[in-house]
Amino acid sequence: MTALQDAELRRIKDMLDLAGVPSSGRQVFNYPEAAMEIIAGSRSASRYPLKEAMPAVMSETEWEGLDS
């Protein structure tokens, strides 16, 4: 485990503690690679150059002009 991953796991622990999720029997530390892969993916959402993209709200009207 790299120092960065170790730091990330400490951050996860702090966040769960702050959120009030019970520490007993925590599973995220039993599957650290899977957990960090998802979290790293979520962080990359904020690194992508989004320009003016608005949040998607799923509704039929969003598709107008495409369906024929």
Place this chain on the structure above:
Amino acid sequence: MNQPHELLDQPLRMLSAMLRTNDINPVDLANATLERLSVWEPHLNAFALVNEEAFMAEAKEAQQALMAGQRIGPLHGIPIGIKDIFDTRGVRTASGSAVRSNYVPKEDAAAVSKVRAAGMLIVGKTTTHEFAHGGTTPGTANPWDSTRIPGGSSGGSGAAVGAGIVHVALGTDTAGSIRIPAAVCGAVGLKPTFGRVSRFGVTPLSWSLDHVGPITRNVEDAALMLEVLAGSDPRDPATGGQRATSFSADLTGGVKGLRVGIPENYFTDKCDPEAAAAAANAATWLEAEGANLVPVTLAEPELSGIVEWTLLTAEASAYQSHTMRSSPELFGNDVRMLNEVGETILATDYINALRLRTVVRGHFKELFKKIDILLAPTVSSAAALRSDPVVRWPDGTLEGASAAYTRFCLPANVSGLPALQVPAGFTKQEGLPLGVQLMGRPYEENTILRAGLAIERFSPVRGRRPRHSI
């Protein structure tokens, strides 16, 4: 007169006609279903709950109604399995979790109300990966090889239809959970357009990604079931503004001139050669029927996974946040881990994932200006072993089965586009089913169903049933 178990191999339209003309009756059909269930269930564990007494009582009522000249709906007297995350009035709905082991809903889910209104008879509740949060459905086996997983999360529905216990079962699809079990169990699975079918009364996994749809034995039955299930419901705001469509009537149009996108990236990465070959074969079948194959490159395909897992884990954790604090020990280890992960997703990342989703959908809008449907493998490999649910790639890397199976399915959840899984071949050595998926424009399920029917006509899986059949 057909033997009772042969009734289960007829398409729904045929069965419905035979019931209408009194060539068969609901009680014989129900008995045949229970007979096949008794043979398969010890090997599969596809059902979380079967109430034979209630099922037979419903069958007798259906028969009496027919004898009195009444027909409740278009599928009067036909049995169906319901995934155990759909609320069923007065019947335990545990969502595959100890968290819900005593939950008995007071009201039917919208989709359950619709199948009851169509006259269908509920055999029981099919097994699900806990809270639909996984792709393997532990405890349930694949009918083609009981040492293999049935996929998930609608694993019981896939296994029950694949084995031929029922013609149809309801499923939900958040990252492929209808299409994955259908693919690895040799069945048809339809994830309709987001908003086509109401999710009211279905335990949520992820509100913005969840879809309801059928797993069936053939494409024609999927079209018929979509007619039953589709429609607006004020209790699910996503379903506003539907247009009425006869999916069955549209099946006859053929595929001549249809532009079929053949992806040259994403769906070709980390894909078992036999799964890729099944998709290539399906393309040639469509071309033989007059479709035009159009090679396409997906723009920024990696974004779909980022959006999917950010939204899914955060929304699932939001839904489970109370239970995660009051009784976290009741969750299975894998689901509890995912719930813990979701607790750590930042609000800014969640919002930016929603913005990325707009980008992904923009890419698909552009893509579907050049093509009418997209053809790709449904899953990257056939069913994994239950004892070792991983996929081993030639470069030496291992990928968990859930991750490997969801990879090709989740773009349709992120985009909301309709997607249809159709059986298209078998692995040479193990004889396990392989499938292809067809993605279409929003609310154009009729186009992918038409193409699916064309593939089905050529498919070697057509008419084949797994071993141990009666």
